[in-house]
Amino acid sequence: MNKILIIDDDKSLLELLQNCIHDLYEVDTAWNGKQGLDMLSQTKYDLVLLDVMLPGENGFEVLGKIRKQYAVPVIMLTAKNSPSDKVSGLEIGADDYVTKPFNMEELLARAASQIRRNTTLKNGVLPQEKLCFDKITIIPQMKGILKENKEVLLTGKEFDLLYFLASSPKQAYTKKQIYKAVWKDDYVYDDNNIMALVSKIRKKIEDDPENPSIIQTVRGVGYRFGGGQ
CATH class of the missing domain: 1.10.10.10 (Winged helix-like DNA-binding domain superfamily/Winged helix DNA-binding domain)
Structure with a gap:
């Protein structure tokens, strides 16, 4: 089963996400960037869901540190819907962006797409041509x-x-x-x-x-x- 790390300080949202996707994925949660980075250093994940508004280091800062060490797909979660936020995330290395409140089916579809695509590339399936x-x-x-x-x-x-x-x-x-x-x-x-x-x-x-x-x-x-x- 694929493993997902969710980094978000909204404990009610973490509980909701865990309840909705635990049958599909193994789920670990972190309440801040430092805790999330520590978990990434110890466990191999197939996807990270990363909130922008975190206590301490914000999601963009955490994403920058993730990209220096890991190629894991990252979907940013944010309550903001401004183009500048999306651009900032993509410039740092986000793979996708979902605005809160989000539709759970859409989030799951985007998560599955990122995991499938990353698995395909790691296995060298398609595309194959150098x-x-x-x-x-x-x-x-x-x-x-x-x-x-x-x-x-x-x-x-x-x-x-x-x-x-x-x-x-x-x-x-x-x-x-x-x-x-x-x-x-x-x-x-x-x-x-x-x-x-x-x-x-x-x-x-x-x-x-x-x-x-x-x-x-x-x-x-x-x-x-x-x-x-």
């Missing part, structure tokens, strides 16, 4: 890339976007096409999420993120994969 370019090699089995023979790990959404573009080099894709391919959802003009994700990837893989050569902006259209040429 993509080689001048400056980087994209390796699905490691959910990341090699750049100058150094491993660069990506979050789930980062890898999905990069692999989607790299599968058709030089092909320009609209933001609508990218959103539907990466988020597997109807496009709702959520350009901030796309731009935040592209910015995060560029910081990891580009020699000069301000003048990118791998993921290139196509004005008036969207983005294309240049491969570093």
Whole structure:
């Protein structure tokens, strides 16, 4: 059975989540970021549900520490619904974002999607094809890339976007096409999420993120994969 860690200081919500999903997943809970990070260091989890508004270090700060050590999928939980919060989470490395109060069926669907996708990549099922370019090699089995023979790990959404573009080099894709391919959802003009994700990837893989050569902006259209040429 897959294991989920929920980090949230709302004890009533923790109890509700435990009652709703304990038949589907093994569930551990933490009331603050420090406790959650300690548990991550001791146990292997398949997913983390992380609240933004935590006592002490907030969820964004905790997420930053998680991303320095772990590639586990993270879904942010927040009572705020502003685009800036979503962008901040994605820039740090969140895989998905759910706003409170949320529909339990939707949360479970998103959780299952992240776990399934991460398991697929770890097992090297699909996609399998390694993509080689001048400056980087994209390796699905490691959910990341090699750049100058150094491993660069990506979050789930980062890898999905990069692999989607790299599968058709030089092909320009609209933001609508990218959103539907990466988020597997109807496009709702959520350009901030796309731009935040592209910015995060560029910081990891580009020699000069301000003048990118791998993921290139196509004005008036969207983005294309240049491969570093």
